[in-house]
Amino acid sequence: MSKHLLIRGGTLVTADDERRADLLVIDGKIAAVSTADEGLDAPAGARVIDAGGAYVMPGGIDPHTHMELPFMGTVASEDFFTGTSAAAAGGTTMAIDFVIPSPKEPLLDAYTKWRGWAEKAACDYSFHVAVTWWDESVHADMGTLAAEHGVNSFKHFMAYKGAIMCDDEVLVNSFTRAGELGALCTVHAENGELVWALQQRVFEAGITGPEGHPRSRPPEVEGEAANRAIRIAEVLGVPVYLVHTSCIDALEAVTRARLEGQRVFAEVLAQHLVIDDSVYRDRDWDRAAHHVMSPPFRPKHHQDALWAGLASGMLQTTATDHCCFCTPQKRMGLDDFRKIPNGTNGIEDRMAVLWHHGVRSGKLTPSEFVAVTSTNAAKIFNVYPRKGSLAVGADADIVVWDPKRERTISAATHNQNIDFSIYEGMEVIGAPAYTLSRGRVVYEDGQLKTEKGTGRYVDRPCHAPYWAAQRLRNEGAKATAVERTLPTPEEG
Ligand SMILES: NC(=O)NCCC(=O)O
């Protein structure tokens, strides 16, 4: 039996425009969108959602999450069911998580393991795969992942020395391979050697608490790595995507390259837009440790630059790097900040934080909000217009957004599987009234309706449209040999 649902009377917002229209969903897909003047009739038996006074938008896409990640001697507390449910409560309907093989672990083995863990997801999901080491099998597995498993993005950690860090040789090999495949290279840009050296220096100077964390990862460390990754990508003729751009130094590297015409994409986390580094000087150890993530929170003036970067299009996507560790896990580093598991919560609050601090303060229009929370990620990771749009035929991943709903963010009421929130006490206006995942109502009236295993893996083909432009650019920059008549030995 086909399932019909009519969303009536709302203002549809896409990355292109805003207009009054009704929207009909049949069998999980958007089946019709009305004109502004003529609404749609509800088919017999259809559920009707009254969206009067609300915005109807593509569900959020969080392109950077880590559910149940094994990391720094523990495992992230949020699993794929709780995490995607919390996402739905916040209006996010797709997460792109990361398969992160241990050094020497075959990429395909790690991928299979992560696919198994993710089967309980309640919203749609996909995977970037990290390249943490290199040999011919990695080269081959990248090809198999791209051709047979819908993986079009590979991640590179330039930090976490002694664990998952890539050196320049791995970057060059992997970027070259991604170029052959038409896949996108993504990078965590921090100079891991410098972080390592600074960590020892700070610790030996007697700073053992969470305040040591930002001291060991200053903005220069991120700026250097961002610039290096961008320049390696430029020389190899591949697009590159920087995850969690947190500071002016990295933003400047992105901006310079984009102004030179290089195809560089960059993401900013909602939390880096609104939280500053004063959190590490909290006298309460737990509260300070709760904020330990990499890159760390920055001095306040970086936030203005990041907002400007987002509004001007230098930064295209917003994410959360949702990677939850509860207080007892954070306490693994009670006597040594280097052992505090890195990561913070946020998947449930990204949309509200962006709406409240972005749209309500005039930094973003509603259409720009849709672009940076959904559509741009769909385009960059090549699932547009199936995701990130309200086009007829698209998956009905939709959020009906109540711009007037007020709430105070708190761990006492959130749906994330973590015992604190980095946004504790933040008052925000704007929240989902309904969230739909492929046409199923998964959140309404403040209640979650998610079911384990209803999320689907989303294949992401290689050769996103920007690859055609990249190839032309590479063609134009191709080296040519000079034809010469060589002098004969007698002439010499
Ligand atoms: N960001 C963070 O602190 N933890 C998750 C791993 C990463 O993305 O670097």
Ligand SMILES: [Zn+2]
């Ligand atoms: Zn990272």
Ligand SMILES: [Zn+2]
């Ligand atoms: Zn991450």
